[in-house]
Amino acid sequence: MNDSKRLENVIAYVRKNRPRFIEELSSLCRLESVSARGRSLRPVAEAVAGLLERAGLEASLVETTGQPVVVGRASGRSERTILFYNHYDVQPPEPLEAWATPPFEPTVRDGRLYARGVADNKGNLVARIQAAEAWNRAGGGLPVSVAFAVEGEEETGSPNLGEFVKDNAEWLGRVDGVVWEAGYRDAAGRPTLSLGVKGICYLELRAAGARSDLHSSLATVVPNPAWRLVWALATVKDPDERVLVDGFYDAVRPPTRADLELLAGVPDSSDEQARQLGLPGLLLGLRGEAAARRNFFEPTATICGLVSGYTGEGEKTVLPAEATAKLDFRLVPDQDPADIEAKVRAHLERRGFGDIEVRAYAGERPARTDPASPFVGLVVEAMRRVYGQEPVVYPTMTGSGPMAYFAADLGLPVAGFGVGHAGSAVHAPNENIALDDYILGVEVAATLLGKAAVREDRS
């Protein structure tokens, strides 16, 4: 049986098993796995291990100080190995009242499956396991070796993934490519592929004043932490959107020619995006390639939250006792969250705001894969074949994730695609995927495994 025939059989198997595949996904979505709640998710990890074993892989739970990482491995006909990075934890479902059906009771409506985590990213996880199953049952065994690393703490910043990668660097470092957790069709229905993540440095700034809130008539003689915070923040970024923290841009690597070439294939949706957001236009009047370039290649400084004093209805003449801001910096290669944190601290100190307390949350590094990497070519081929159209290739996601452990520390090519769509409501109520997209997702993973084997045979 030739490669092409094998792949045909595998795809036919996938389509025939559509109802059961969807039921398997629904079963996993019924298991509440909110990592932010801090409870043990071991039963969910065991369920994932069960799915891997039924698909013909060897599965084990690797302990961490947090949730276990589920590892699945199986050898294929070639030495080549594809690694799937996924996670079995999900975002909190709140606000519950905004869900049309309960978040942990998966429900089909109008060809879509609604459940917390179905797009991010149990849908991708189960689809990829089922792709391996299809090769084992209908393709004469796996064409390449397949590995899964499925953590349970992605939604809380992957605090233990670095340790796992370090402990398992020997075998992880030998894989040929990593398929990242998620991906989406864009608003026009085009499949997309992402070749990186931005990093993130998340800080909380707190200014303190008197022991308690006071009557504002005391403002003549009592310092106001809300003013201190405003003055400090105003030194962090200026109205031209330039970050003023000394050295902030030092490590920014300019986009390569290959990066910029990708932009030509990214459709300009700036006007449509502004309209949907209820804005007269994007920031700084950006459109077209300028908007895309900024979106993919520029770091940001964002006030995520501000609070001080009286925030209710009407007037209250209060002099606040404290003021707090939450700030995130989205980072691009080769910025580093620890370095940015140190620079912000030094900047505040130097500007006379040493009294402002800075608390740093766990950061994540940016990561990028070279668009010219052969692995990226394989993924594009597989997507082109399954979707019947050219995928849109993004040089990076604009969000963050623990990709640097694989891309930077192990030097592996990483590419992200998946079963979501522009309206998947990830991290929001009524998260959903289209059932047709789901089955295509199984097919893409299966096709990628087949193409990876072919590529090696020819090289």
Place this chain on the structure above:
Amino acid sequence: MNDSKRLENVIAYVRKNRPRFIEELSSLCRLESVSARGRSLRPVAEAVAGLLERAGLEASLVETTGQPVVVGRASGRSERTILFYNHYDVQPPEPLEAWATPPFEPTVRDGRLYARGVADNKGNLVARIQAAEAWNRAGGGLPVSVAFAVEGEEETGSPNLGEFVKDNAEWLGRVDGVVWEAGYRDAAGRPTLSLGVKGICYLELRAAGARSDLHSSLATVVPNPAWRLVWALATVKDPDERVLVDGFYDAVRPPTRADLELLAGVPDSSDEQARQLGLPGLLLGLRGEAAARRNFFEPTATICGLVSGYTGEGEKTVLPAEATAKLDFRLVPDQDPADIEAKVRAHLERRGFGDIEVRAYAGERPARTDPASPFVGLVVEAMRRVYGQEPVVYPTMTGSGPMAYFAADLGLPVAGFGVGHAGSAVHAPNENIALDDYILGVEVAATLLGKAAVREDRS
């Protein structure tokens, strides 16, 4: 019977009636009269009218579009008239759980009476009515004409008092002096007298961005209203505490020699104040006369509240849809709240922040009485006699109130003193007065009436 003997009898009557006087005050404090809740306070106004009538005054309710103003009037042996300005409404009692006993169940503990409004300002209102009663019952009738204007909306900015004063300007304009609603013993137990109020301009600034909160990865291309607000606020005041709004200080009248002379009598409590507030020192390192001068004679710009985006525990990577600040400006003569509001709007427009929406709440003008006014001399005399010590005379309160309707519009001298003390917890849980201070408050009011008559007889 001579004047001195009459006053002696009046004071004896006050002391003899102490238990009933305190019970009358308690009864009024049992009536919940929170104007901020917007319910009709007519039953409370009627109770005040009843107290006035029992004391021998003619009482009536003057309707407004809000709560009625209670007017009490009675002729005395001379043509001279003293007007008492008070209010029967109180601040909301929340947070209720912080009260040792319920706010509307007056309770005596350790010689203090605890109840919402007992210091601000039902204690002063009832004490003054009882002073009139004492003259009527034990002094051979009122020595001077007495009037009361008792509104029910002071705690919500006196929105209808201006109209009342205008409609009643004919008789109000002929009074000889106005006793203001409240006053306190300072932390060292010294009685204080205040000869003015600061004005206030209260604004809410709102910056708007996208239609809803967004994932912060969009910060490259979506404007952030929290940054807009921070940049706008940073143009309003600088870290040297100088207000930067164009023309803000134009109307500030420098303190007179008489104003400054009062400062010599104001004890320096700056170190003690800083210690109590948990601060290493006062703002800008101010102490002594410099602190007092700034406290009484400088206007302020205060951020009373700030809110935007995510304000809960931990991290959330959100790009906020809006950001709001509440600002108050405490004003000194001759600044005007409407003028300051216009200047802030023009300032924001000129600095490129015309997109920031400004909402103004009802403002209040500053007001001042000349320390050399004969009425001030009378009050000082009465206080010296009752307390057996010299009162501390403040050129102004640092808080605000509707004093300008009397002081500026009618040109009347106004002086404020009362039954509170430094720990009265006005506008806070466990509001209280000392019972001894209460009776002294009745005595001061009674003595003032007696002295006012004497002064006229001699002039």
